[in-house]
Amino acid sequence: MPRSLPAPTFELTHHTLGNGLRVLVAPDRSAPVVGVGVLYDVGMRSEPVGRTGFAHLFEHLMFQGSANLEKLEHFRYVQSSGGVFNGSTHVDYTNYHEVMPSNALERALFLEADRMLSPRITEENLANQLEVVKNEIRVNVMNRPYGGFPWLNLPAVLFDSFANSHNGYGDFADLESATVDDASDFFARYYTPANAVLAVAGDLDVDETMGFIEKHFGQIKKRPAPKRPSFGEPALTAERRTTHHDSHAPIPAVALGYRVPDPVRKLDEHLAGVLLAEVLTDGDASRLQRRLVHKDGLVTDVGAYLGQFGDPFDERDPTAMTITAHYPDARSLPAILTAVDEELARIADDGLEPGELDRVRTRLVSVMFRELDAVMSRTLDLAKFELIYGRAELIGELPSRLADVTDADVRAAAAALRPDRRAVVELVAGGAR
């Protein structure tokens, strides 16, 4: 039996406005700061064919002024209030957020409502942000070793549909052909109040906050939420392999992607997979560190994670477990794959060592708490769990759900990671040593 683990507790109220906007308010008066986050239920998977990278480009456009604000004013109002802001585009959603001193709460809500009302999308802003995004891709992908690896390479082999397999940062040709009309259509269709979740957490009074929210968001006209298509795909039946040439990388790398069960509908199986990833690569006591780094000396590092960006609760079906490694000798790949298969088989056949599951689980809960300590991550987590799982309260239940995962569950998760269910991308190093 696992020892009892502490569980996060928070005060949380749910509301839905007349226009369909779902609202979460979570007061915590321990520090005079508030977090405001808006998640729109549209991400890279919903980009139209021929418009790869559009969800992310559009995220940039949402910062370029709005109904009542000129370009640059959004940033200036947040920062001159003592706050910080950002936005990010994910597979299934796009978020916008700010953390402010609590005396700027109404201002933050106004700023988010103003761009939900109407962003200022002009030819000039589009041209400017196109250049900014191209430079973002240059700095993060084209001009650096291992840039975008493997999130830009693996989906193309692991999935078949355009939605799941395309490059989410975008091809330059696609980005350059985006128009103001495309942006207006995208906004009209996906950025409706009924397709969004607003979370507000921190130093606030619930009634007063709801008053602000009604005042600023309540006036936005109701528009229907788009029907979300299923992005599901049949499981792989045979291993797929590809190579990716990286002219900057000094040593090779590999990414193994395994299709895993639906993270929402089969949450308990998913949690077994989350714990398996920790068993495999969290720290020097983990299975693959011990085997590949320390015993066989084949790789310089190895990591396993769920979700394209390492957050297991960030995506709906289909999603994947990824194992990546960098290794000095290009000839080692077959030995690395064999070792991974052997270690997975060892878990599937023999189960875990005494105490192994408990210590991994204890550490994972500790990591979850650590993330919740920051008001920004707390705010975004509330909104994310509400959007993806339909229940923000799940955050508080995760420790006990994890405690219910058994040795047999982790063995089953390991047994499912078979070579015929995976895609392998070998990064060929073309850089100087």
Place this chain on the structure above:
Amino acid sequence: MTAAVPALTKPRKPRALRSDERLHATGLRTVAVRKPGVPLVEVRLRVPFLSAARSHPAKGALLADSLLTGAGGYGRAELAAAVQELGGDLSVGVDADRLLIGGNVLATNLRPLLDLLATVLIEPAYAKAEVASERDRLVERLTIARSRPGVVASEALAYRMWGEHPYSRDLPQIAAVTAATAAQLRALHQAMVRPDAATLVVVGDVSPARVLDHVDAALAGWSGASAASRVRPLPTPEPRPTLVVDRPGSVQSSIRMGGGALRRTDPGYPALQLANLIFGGYFSSRWTENIREDKGYTYGPHSRVEHHVLGSALMFDVEVATEVTAPAMLETRYELGRIASLPVTPAEVDAVRQYAIGTLALSTATQAGLASTLAGLSAFGLGLDWLAEHPGRLVSVTVDEVSAAAAEYFAPARLVEVIVGDAESITAPLGALGPVTSDA
């Protein structure tokens, strides 16, 4: 239609933190802060690590990578499992100034984590096989690091600013790493990983008094004095022709600039801090609004004041598309010249003042953020008082003081410049703006 942007209401004061501090018999100083919120505790042990020895960066980096590979009766995997079982984590980082052992753990498990930390400090193994394995990995990691243009540019800039000073050798040379032995790491640990000048910061859901007693008991056996090391003061950077380092085929140029700055304890520092924000220290800065939001030359420029034990530096970094390298430099020097020659506006100062005060509160609002901030400040003899008083210092800075700081420290003629990029494409256009050299 125009709706008014809501005004700010009266700010609420943060709750005062309960803290306690102790100088232990061994010379170790502990600062303990109660900060509930989540049931965790953060630990930072800062050990001074400055040395003029040429081989020190390599040995120091390898020591940091090898420290947790076994101690006392624990092998590498056993030690990691013991920490994990507590819901904890330990990691080791190093730079020219200090060795930093950082960790976090479920608050109820602080004492056993401190016991494990004591074992690592008092009985590190540095087993030959483990050190050999870490040495190979470090060589690979250094190779990967130096394949990144930003790392190449930062190394070249540090060397151009500070020459052979230890601050320009932060990232070790591979030959020196290859030559470092397990016996040398044991000797270095013996000489420098000592409590007499070290500071331990503990922040979390804990009672400060009880933390101090735990530390007294757990770390009593860690003793001894650190071998003092004399390192010469940081030289003042001399401006020279812009250095272009060739990286053929680069689709972007990595521009790095640096100059001297006021130390954090200098009475003029708050004004310089605000001047930096106005120039390039936050998104609404002149530099960002010009070369990103107006011109689209870059994903984002950044400037910052970096504080080291031996001195502070003003540092600038930006990656720009290869074809606009010279225009980006032109705009950058224009903004530098403008802030150095013309006064800043009261509105700009008000904005950055609120930003600096607000983000200071945010960065210390988490257990981890506060612990890291306090560990960093401890190097300068500063702590919670400094944090509490800093907003007041920012409030009293005048517009003229900010303009004066900008005039002195942002003058483009004072800055050292390095650009890593496709030399064939960028050298001639850059040459039109001023002297350029490829000779490091």
